[in-house]
Amino acid sequence: MTIPEIFETMEYGAAPESAAEALAWLVDQGDRFGHFIDGAFTTPSDGFEAKNPANGNVLASLSQATQNDVDAAVKAARRAQPKWEKLGGPGRARYIYALARLLQKHARLFAVLEVMDNGKPIREARDIDVPLAQRHFYYHAGMAQLMDSELPDAQAIGVCGQIIPWNFPLLMLAWKVAPALAMGNTVVLKPAEYTSLTALLFADICLQAGLPKGVVNIVTGDGAVGEMIVAHDDIDKIAFTGSTDVGRRIRAATAGSGKALTLELGGKSPYIVFDDADLDSAVEGLVDAIWFNQGQVCCAGSRLLVHEPVADLFYAKLRTRMGKLRLGDPLDKSIDVGTLVDPVQLQSVSEMINANPAGERFVADVDVPEAGCFYPPTLITGLHPADTLMQEEIFGPVLVSTTFRTPEEAVQLANNTRYGLAATVWSENVNLALDIAPKLRTGIVWINGTNLMDAAAGFGGVRESGFGREGGWEGLAAYTRPKGTRRPLKEIAAFEGDGAPQDTVDRTAKLYIAGKQARPDGGYSRGVYSKNGALLGHASLANRKDLRNAVEAAHAAKGWSATTGHLRAQILYFIAENLVVRHAEFADRLNNLTGSRSGAKEVDAAVQRLFTYAAWADKYDGQVHGVPIRGVALAMKEPVGVIGAICPDEAPLLGLVSCMAPAIAMGNRVILAASEPFPLAATDFVQVLETSDVPAGVVNILTGAHADLAEPMARHLDVDAVWSFGAAAHSAVIEKAAAGNLKRTWVNHGMARDWMTSDGEGRAFLEAATEVKNIWVPYGE
């Protein structure tokens, strides 16, 4: 077109970013890649091709890792780990800082290569992915520096297997590698099969940074390689970001292995627009929510909920805005929406949308290139929660929507999902926004903004969006473990006997459900004997139906989670007070049950523990993270919800209290499976609870065989977390069964804990009893 013509039409024209440097880098590498193991690239072997999804061009050929490759990578990481950890935080900080600097020096190369491999628009790679990746390395260089002083009780986990997705290849690498390295771990990382190139470029800068060999190892390949990493005996921790289905498989596969696990999975994040919102800004927010990275974002605001008074107006504005989106060559600097990552993904999105009979589909009136994996921005209104597309993750540029009438209904609809990653709220009313935010069952809430991310604020979800956080102080827990070693737990069998009853009048120890003493559903009890065979009483044998009833009761007691820390502290003190009154009786009971003479000491410790968590109830504060916006990211500590706990066998009262107190102090409701061999201290304790103003359903106590309760507890889809301090076998059962709703688990893997000391209390328990929700509140008038 001539200049006078353009003068008339005011078209944008092409503004392509050059691919020359990235192509030259690929040529320099021979267009063929091996793995990066022990500080060197291996000889390329058979494998697969890296393709540009915008035009199908082959970029390079990559190697499919074999078991031998994975073994070699793990071996290199294992060999390097002790020295890397011993280098100390400040020593590691230097290297991580160098990686950050090198990412910055090669920023454009990383961005262009990412675009060619992934299909995302260059603007996003250049302005978002790469700067955020740098930021993660800078931030965690600082965390390495501060580790010795700020986390004196923490140490590295060891060798971390990290499996990352194709939607943010470099950024997800940064989220995984930076904190792992900072805390003294070494890594074996597998990039996604579709998008391995920037990981291989990162390997190149590891060499430029002089990173000790074996600290970072990168193997390429498909899901089979991921499975090799997950199954590897010499890996201590698995960190996975990807689909919920694969996450579930990893949860099941690692169950009982003792591997630490964090999962960052799918989402169907609600995007809530109230009638008092700045509607134009909320529309623009949707561009960043669902058309960012073609909607291939785990936290994409993909489920639009609009307040009825403004719904029609809002939809009209949105449709107009959609017409302004520009699809095309991802390397063009004026493109808003690039290509999906692969023809397979394009087909998956197309099929899902074509299979949907409901609602009204609006396709943006924009030019769609014929070649390449492009899918047009799409809005489907008039859907209902019952429609498949309102529940299933599409992972493409398709927004689905329904309306709501009241704030309460907005919360109900928002939470009507198996996922729980992020949520967005638009309202100019600070009261409304800050009231809604804690009610949303997600790990992240953005108020009047969306997809705000930073290394200083934890990222991660609840429910089937996974567990664990990446970023912030809260993210470091994923890459550290407490110092010290644990001894194996000695398993305890119940005493047997045939002696006469000890009580002169028969007492019936029942289950404690919904604030009432309840007979077991199955109608069975077993005798509990002292060491010398005297019959101490009978304990109910709870079954899965009793468990179900307890979970129902715990949910009915949801008001507990909304109480103040001060109130919960008062009740914990009151429990302690009432326990002290019956000190001698409990001491005797414990001595009789366990055959030891430490009953009095255990009661003392239990009282102390109650005091400890009464103290914590209003002091386990959240944080305000220093994120780079004008605004705050409030890291709020929220209760997990309903927690089931297999209490320790060896400390019948103290163990029970040690599980109960932190959980209820933080606002959870609990189902406690009492000490299996010595259940009668727990049933006596029911009387203490009954006299201590504990609301019905907040604490539920079951007795019986742990083996009968552990699996149904972990499989129950309305239980949010399960802890086990019982026998070793329960750990694997629980972790495996927890894959159902991907609930959090905290199990002992058969290792002992000293309940009489500080080992039996403190921050580890508080952490397990809380979720960190990051609420982003940009402000400014």
Place this chain on the structure above:
Amino acid sequence: MSTTTTDPVVAASHGHLPQVTEPRNPGLPLDMNWVRSVQANTSAIERRAGTIGTRRSVKKAHQAAWLLRAITCIDLTTLSGDDTARRVQRLCAKAKQPVAPAILDALGMAPITTGAVCVYHDMIPAAVEALQGTDIPIAAVSTGFPAGLSPFELRLREIEMSVEAGATEIDIVISRRHVLMGNWQALYDEMAAMRAACGDAHVKAILATGELGTLRNVARASLVCMMAGADFIKTSTGKESVNATLPVSLVMIRAIRDFYDRTGLRVGYKPAGGISKAKDAVTYLALMKEELGDRWTRPDLFRFGASSLLTDIERQLEHYVTGSYSAAYRHAVG
């Protein structure tokens, strides 16, 4: 360098974009429900404004063409206490031939002019004389500019005198206190009276956004002025400490869009003050194109209030033609 022989009269009409006849905005009754419902979330607006320039990149021939379009949208301005008739004549000469003919030739462009010249009331006769035979409009700032605090009757009279003197566009300043006190009726009445005083001359309402305190006030004042019949809304006098910014522009053009969506009437937009770089001009045009559409990138609906912008654009155009970065002294001052 060759000179063109084209007659300036022909040039002006030839180079100008075909004028599309828009019905003037007759205004509508003050709708307080609408005014009160307006929201403006500053952080979100800043984020959008911050990515306009990074979401769109206009390069090479397209950039040159866009910059030529920008020139046709400039209200070439002098508003100084030391303005003289000859100073204004120099400005008008530049308005008639804003780009060296050799550069236009190289670009294959017919002659163009700026969108208007903008002067104080006393300078109108000088401008009328200098622009005789062209169709370049003369805009006058005519209401006790820049504070707008002279007696109301005098401000109205000043408008009438400016129109009588030959100004076809009147840039009025609103009483900021009406906005700051939430007295929307007073603002509406003032604007309506000034609109009436303009007669056939088009009226641009200067909101002095840097003195309105909040973006919500900017949005509300924009709406009220449009309801009262403004043909254009304009950010600033150029004399406030903060003048045109992208966030303020976004708020004002979204108000224009809402007004159009409800009434079908197109109101123009004029950012003024602080726009001095060619790159900024491209960003503003992209903002108009994205938020309002191509129709709002033409001079009947979009103007830059600027004095030094033109020189930077000329430098960029010469760079496009020669491949060498240019110097200001190579381009005629206005």
